[in-house]
Amino acid sequence: MENLLDPAVLCFVLGLAAGLARSDLSLPRALYETLSVYLLLAIGLKGGVELARSAPGEILLPLLGALALGVSVPLVAYFVLRKIGRMKRPDSAAIAAHYGSVSAVTFAIVLEYLRQAGTPFEDYSAVLLVVLEIPAIGVGILLAKRGAAGPAAGWRSIARELFLGKSVFLLLGGLMIGVLARPETIGTVKPLFFDLFKGALALFLLEMGLVASRRLAEVRTVGPFLLGFGILMPILSAAMGIAVSLGVGLSPGGTTVLATLAASASYIAAPAAMRIAVPEANPALYLTASLGITFPFNVILGIPLYDWASRLAHQIGG
Amino acid sequence: MENLLDPAVLCFVLGLAAGLARSDLSLPRALYETLSVYLLLAIGLKGGVELARSAPGEILLPLLGALALGVSVPLVAYFVLRKIGRMKRPDSAAIAAHYGSVSAVTFAIVLEYLRQAGTPFEDYSAVLLVVLEIPAIGVGILLAKRGAAGPAAGWRSIARELFLGKSVFLLLGGLMIGVLARPETIGTVKPLFFDLFKGALALFLLEMGLVASRRLAEVRTVGPFLLGFGILMPILSAAMGIAVSLGVGLSPGGTTVLATLAASASYIAAPAAMRIAVPEANPALYLTASLGITFPFNVILGIPLYDWASRLAHQIGG
Amino acid sequence: MENLLDPAVLCFVLGLAAGLARSDLSLPRALYETLSVYLLLAIGLKGGVELARSAPGEILLPLLGALALGVSVPLVAYFVLRKIGRMKRPDSAAIAAHYGSVSAVTFAIVLEYLRQAGTPFEDYSAVLLVVLEIPAIGVGILLAKRGAAGPAAGWRSIARELFLGKSVFLLLGGLMIGVLARPETIGTVKPLFFDLFKGALALFLLEMGLVASRRLAEVRTVGPFLLGFGILMPILSAAMGIAVSLGVGLSPGGTTVLATLAASASYIAAPAAMRIAVPEANPALYLTASLGITFPFNVILGIPLYDWASRLAHQIGG
Amino acid sequence: MTPTPLKMLTIVAEAAIERRIVNELVAAGVSGFTTVEARGFGERGRRAGDWDQNRSVRIETICDAATASSVAERLLELWGPHYALIVWLHDVQVLRGGKFGADR
Amino acid sequence: MTPTPLKMLTIVAEAAIERRIVNELVAAGVSGFTTVEARGFGERGRRAGDWDQNRSVRIETICDAATASSVAERLLELWGPHYALIVWLHDVQVLRGGKFGADR
Amino acid sequence: MTPTPLKMLTIVAEAAIERRIVNELVAAGVSGFTTVEARGFGERGRRAGDWDQNRSVRIETICDAATASSVAERLLELWGPHYALIVWLHDVQVLRGGKFGADR
Numbered sequence A, B, C: 001m002e003n004l005l006d007p008a009v010l011c012f013v014l015g016l017a018a019g020l021a022r023s024d025l026s027l028p029r030a031l032y033e034t035l036s037v038y039l040l041l042a043i044g045l046k047g048g049v050e051l052a053r054s055a056p057g058e059i060l061l062p063l064l065g066a067l068a069l070g071v072s073v074p075l076v077a078y079f080v081l082r083k084i085g086r087m088k089r090p091d092s093a094a095i096a097a098h099y100g101s102v103s104a105v106t107f108a109i110v111l112e113y114l115r116q117a118g119t120p121f122e123d124y125s126a127v128l129l130v131v132l133e134i135p136a137i138g139v140g141i142l143l144a145k146r147g148a149a150g151p152a153a154g155w156r157s158i159a160r161e162l163f164l165g166k167s168v169f170l171l172l173g174g175l176m177i178g179v180l181a182r183p184e185t186i187g188t189v190k191p192l193f194f195d196l197f198k199g200a201l202a203l204f205l206l207e208m209g210l211v212a213s214r215r216l217a218e219v220r221t222v223g224p225f226l227l228g229f230g231i232l233m234p235i236l237s238a239a240m241g242i243a244v245s246l247g248v249g250l251s252p253g254g255t256t257v258l259a260t261l262a263a264s265a266s267y268i269a270a271p272a273a274m275r276i277a278v279p280e281a282n283p284a285l286y287l288t289a290s291l292g293i294t295f296p297f298n299v300i301l302g303i304p305l306y307d308w309a310s311r312l313a314h315q316i317g318g
Numbered sequence D, E, F: 001m002t003p004t005p006l007k008m009l010t011i012v013a014e015a016a017i018e019r020r021i022v023n024e025l026v027a028a029g030v031s032g033f034t035t036v037e038a039r040g041f042g043e044r045g046r047r048a049g050d051w052d053q054n055r056s057v058r059i060e061t062i063c064d065a066a067t068a069s070s071v072a073e074r075l076l077e078l079w080g081p082h083y084a085l086i087v088w089l090h091d092v093q094v095l096r097g098g099k100f101g102a103d104r
C-alpha cells in the first residue's frame, strides 16, 4: 500500500476522482502535449547519461530478451482475445499491439519507485524501453492483415509514423543527446530535466487521471471480458517478463523494470499507429483497455506487485 | 514601500503597465490555466505538509473564527453596497460574495511576504483559506434570492459547481496529498511544487497584471462608488479579520494571514459560481471591483498595511 | 566542435532533424509563446542583477559603440543586398533591418557558452542587447521608404509596435526588475528564472529547430545568393563587432558577446515591425535568411568562430 | 449521392453556459455538434478569451430546419437576457442525410 | 419570431493585421464579431500557426448586405496586395435582427 | 466587383487523418484551405479534444461546386466508414473569384 502514498500516484488518484465526480477541473491540451514531450525527452536524456556508463557487451543479451518479449507478448494477447474473448480480428490485433508495446510513463514510475526504495537496476534500462516500443506494433499489424493485401495506409507510411512518431523520436533523440553531451554541460540542464522530473510526472499523472477517468467511465460499454483482460493480461505479461529477465541475467531491480515494461500498455505510439494501420479496429476498445484499466492498475497496484514477484523470483532462483 | 521591491510584485506592476500602455504583450490562456492549476495544487500541498505537523485541537477555534468571517464579511459588504452604494440587489449580492470569499493568490503572496520577513504563522493557515472560499458564496446567493424561488440554476448544480470547481477541488486535493504523502516522497516533488513556487507566482502575477489592467481600464464605467468600495472594503474586512484573530488567539503572523484573507476578494470560485447562480448580476461590476481594484491594492499596498496593523494590534492587545 | 556537444545545441539539431525528416513531432504554440516570454524576462532579470553591480560610467563608451553598430550593420547589409544581390529595395531594407537588429536567444547562447568556458564578460552586456534591438529597424524602415511618403502604417504606430512589442518590453521590464529588486528577494525567484534557464533554452531550441527546419526547406526558393548572404553577412558583422569592441575597450569575453550580437539576426522584433512597416517586402525572404540560415549557423558554428576570432584579435591587439 | 438540404445552427456564447447549451442540444435530439474556442466582441463588450471569465465557444450543429429554429428560440429565451449569446442559421447540403436524422 | 436575413462576412487573415481589421470593422459600425485562431494554406504559402509569424485568424461578423460588401472590398483593397487574406460572404438568418442593426 | 458564387466545403474529422485529408484537397487542386482545432460529439461518441486521440480538426475550403462535391464524396468514401468524419457544403460569394480558380 505504500506506493499509494507517493505524491505522483496520489495526483493520479486525484485526477481520476475529479473525472469520475465530473469536476470541471481540466488541464489545457497544450500542457498535456508539453509534458509528454518533456517526459519523453527527459526519460531519453537520463537513460542516455546512464547508458554512457554501461559496457556495450552487457546490453546484448537483455536486448534480445526484450525483443523476444516484444514479439511474444502480443501473440499471447492476440490468442487470448480471439479464442477466449471471441473478439474480432482487427480489434484483437490492435489491442494485442498495445499490450506488446510499452508506456514510457509507466516506465518512469517504476524507475522512481525503485530509486525511492534504493533498489539498483541496470544502467541501460531506457534502451529496453525504446526497443520494446515498436516490434509489437508490427506484430499487431501483421496479425490484423493476415491474408489481406497489406495495411490500409501502406507499410512505408506506417513505418514513418512509427520511427518519426514523437514517442520514439524523442526517446531516441534524448538517448543520443544523453550519450553525446559532455557531462559538464549536462549539468546545466539538470535542474529542468532531472530535478523537476518527478514533479512534472505528478502533474502529468493528474492529467492522465482525468483522461483515464473518461475511459474508465466507458468500461461498461466494453464488457466484462475486456475488464478482466486489462488486469490479468499485464500480470501474465509481467510473469513472462520475469521469466525472460531471469534468463538473460538481470538484477532484481532490472527484473522489476522489464516485468513492468512487459505489463505496461502503450497509449502514445500504439494508438497513433493502429488508428492508421488498422482503421477498422474500434479505438474505444483499445483505449479503454489500455488507458482506462491497465494504466491505473499498473500505477496503483501492478508495480508493487511486479516488484514483489521479481524479488521473490530472484530469491527462489538465486 | 519595501513590498514594491519584491520581484513578484514588480512583475505584477510590469503586467499592469503593459496592459495600460496597450503593449502587444500577451500570455497564452493555456499558461494562465496551467499556472492557476499549479498554484492551487502547490498551495494545497504546502498547506497539507504543514498541516500534518499541527495538533488537531488547536485548529478548531480559528476555524470557527474564519467561518464567522466568511459569513459576516459578505453581510457587511452587502449592507454597504445596498444602503450606501444604492446598487441593485443582484449586483450587491454578487459583489458581496466576492469580498466574503478569498483569493488563493493573495494568500500565497502574504505567506511569501511573511516568510521573507521571517515572521512565523500558524501551520494550518491553508485550512483557513479553504474554509473561507465557500460560505460567502452561499451567503451571496441567499441574499440575491431573498423571497425568490431559488437560484437560477438550482442548488444542486451550484453546490457541484462550488465543491467540484477547480479552485476548491485542487486546494483540498493538494491538502490531502500533503497530509497523506510520506515525507521522504514529498521531497521528490519539492523542486517543482516548492522551490519554483515563488517564480511561478511572479509569472502568474505578470499575467494577472495584464488581466487586471483591462479591468482597471473599465473603472470609469463602474463609477466612483465602486472604486472607493474596492479600496475601503478590504481595509474594513482586514480590521474584522484582525479582531477575530485576536479573539481566537492567532499569532501576529497568523493575524496578518487572516486579515489578508478577509481583505482579499475571490476571482476564481466566486465569479464562476455567481455567473451561474445570479445571472442577472452584471459581471463587469464584480470583476472590475475584485480584479481591477482590490487585487492590485492588496498586492501592492494592502498586505504591508494589514501586517503593520496586525503587529500593532498585538502590541496594544498583548 | 565542442559546442556541438552542448545539450541545448543538440536539442536544436534534434528539432532541425525532426523537421527535415518530416516527423510528426510538434510543440504547441502556447509553449513557444510561454518560453519566449520566459526567456526574454529571464535574460532581462539576469542582466538587471548584473547591471546593478556595474559602474554607470563604464557603460557609456560600449553603448555608443553598440549604437554605431546598430546603424552601420544594416547600412552595409543593405548595400550588399542591393548592389551584389540585386534585390528589390523593400526586400533589401527589410532583410537589412533583421541583420542589424539582434536575437535574444543567440545572446543567451553565447553567454552560456562563455560561462561554460569560464570566460568573464562585462556585467552590463544585456544593456547592449536592448540597445541593439531597435535602431536597425528604424534604419531599415528609412531605407525602404527613401523618397516615399512614410511607412505604410505611420511612424507612431510603428514606434508603438517597437517599444511596446513584447521583445523590448520584456527585456527592459526584466532589466528594471533586476536592478530594482532587493538581492534577498531575487533569490526567491532564482530557481525558476536562473536555475532552469539553460534547460528552458534547450527546450526552446528544440522548437526553434522545428521552425527553422521549415524555413531551411525553403532555401531553394530564395536562391543561392541569400544562402551565401545568410552565412557571410554574420561573419562580416561579427568582424565589425570585434573592431568596435576593441575600440571601446571591451574584454575578450565582451568582444565575443558584441560580435555575436552583431552577427545575430532578429526573429521576433524585426519581423513583427517589418511586416507592418514594409508590407511590400516578402516575409519568406527575411524569415528564411534570418531563421533558416543565420540562426542555425550562429548557434552551431558561428559562436565558437566569433569567440576564437575575438580572442585572436585581443592577442594581436593586446 | 444527391445532397440533402439541412440547416446549420451556429451558437456563439460565453463559456459559462457551454455545458448547459450542449445539454439543450442533446435534449433536442441533434445528431452531433462541433465546438471551437472563440473570442470576440458584442453588445456585452469585449471577450478577449485569455482567462476563464472572458472566453467564448462557437458551437455548430447540423439538423433539420424545425429543430434548428426551435432550439435557437429556446436558447435565446433561456440565456439571451443575461449571457453573451448569439445564434444564427444558414442552409447547408450534406451528403449522407441519414446520419443527421434527415430521413427519419 | 421570423428570422431576419442578413450577411455573414468571414475574413481569414494573417495575425499581423488582426488589430487593424478589427478597427475597420468597428469603424464600419458592425454590432460585433467572433474570432478563432486558424492555420491554413493559400497563395502565400503554408501558415502552420505554430509561431507568431505564421498564425492566422478567422473573423466573422454578421451585418447587413451593404456593409458586408463594402467592408469586404475595403479590406481587400487595403491589405489584399501584401498580406495573406481572403474574405467571403454568405446568407444567414438571425432571430433577433434588432441586435445586428437590421431594423435601424 | 461582382461577387462570384462558389461552394464552401467544410470537413470535421478526427486529427489522425488531417494530413491525408489535406493531401486529397491539394490533389483535387483547391486553391487553399483554413483549419481550426475543434472538439465535439457525433455518432462515434465524444471527442473532448484534450489529448492526441480525441481531438478533431475543422477544415474549410472554397472551390467550385463540382470540385466540392467530388472531394466530399471521395473523403466520405475513403474514411467515412472508419473515422469520425462529417462534411457539408454551402454557397458563398467571394470578391476575387480568380483567386479561387473560378475563372479558369
Ligand SMILES: Nc1ncnc2c1ncn2[C@@H]1O[C@H](COP(=O)(O)O)[C@@H](O)[C@H]1O
Binding pocket: D012, D013, D038, D039, D040, D041, D042, D043, D044, D045, D046, D047, D056, D083, D084, D085, D086, E030, E031, E032, E033, E034, E035, E060, E061, E062, E063, E100
Ligand atoms: N454581429 C456579430 N457578428 C458575429 N459575432 C457576433 C456579433 N455580435 C456578437 N457576436 C459574438 O457573440 C458574442 C456575444 O455577443 P453579445 O451578447 O452581443 O455580447 C460576442 O462576444 C461575439 O463573439
Ligand SMILES: Nc1ncnc2c1ncn2[C@@H]1O[C@H](COP(=O)(O)O)[C@@H](O)[C@H]1O
Binding pocket: E012, E013, E038, E039, E040, E041, E042, E043, E044, E045, E046, E047, E056, E083, E084, E085, E086, F030, F031, F032, F033, F034, F035, F060, F061, F062, F063, F100
Ligand atoms: N480556397 C480557400 N479556401 C479556404 N481558405 C483559404 C482558401 N485560400 C486561402 N485560404 C485561407 O486564407 C489564408 C490566406 O490566403 P492567401 O492570401 O491565398 O495565402 C490562407 O492561409 C488560408 O487560411
Ligand SMILES: Nc1ncnc2c1ncn2[C@@H]1O[C@H](COP(=O)(O)O)[C@@H](O)[C@H]1O
Binding pocket: D030, D031, D032, D033, D034, D035, D060, D061, D062, D063, D100, F012, F013, F038, F039, F040, F041, F042, F043, F044, F045, F046, F047, F056, F083, F084, F085, F086
Ligand atoms: N450534426 C452535427 N452537426 C455538427 N457537427 C457534427 C454533427 N455530427 C457530427 N459532427 C462533428 O463531426 C465529428 C465526427 O462525427 P461522427 O463521425 O458522427 O462521430 C463529431 O465529433 C463532431 O465534431
Ligand code: NA
Binding pocket: A073, A098, A099, A100, A101, A102, A103, A237, A261, A262, A263, A264, A265, A266
Ligand atoms: Na507491454
Ligand code: NA
Binding pocket: B073, B098, B099, B100, B101, B102, B103, B237, B261, B262, B263, B264, B265, B266
Ligand atoms: Na475576503
Ligand code: NA
Binding pocket: C073, C098, C099, C100, C101, C102, C103, C237, C261, C262, C263, C264, C265, C266
Ligand atoms: Na545583428
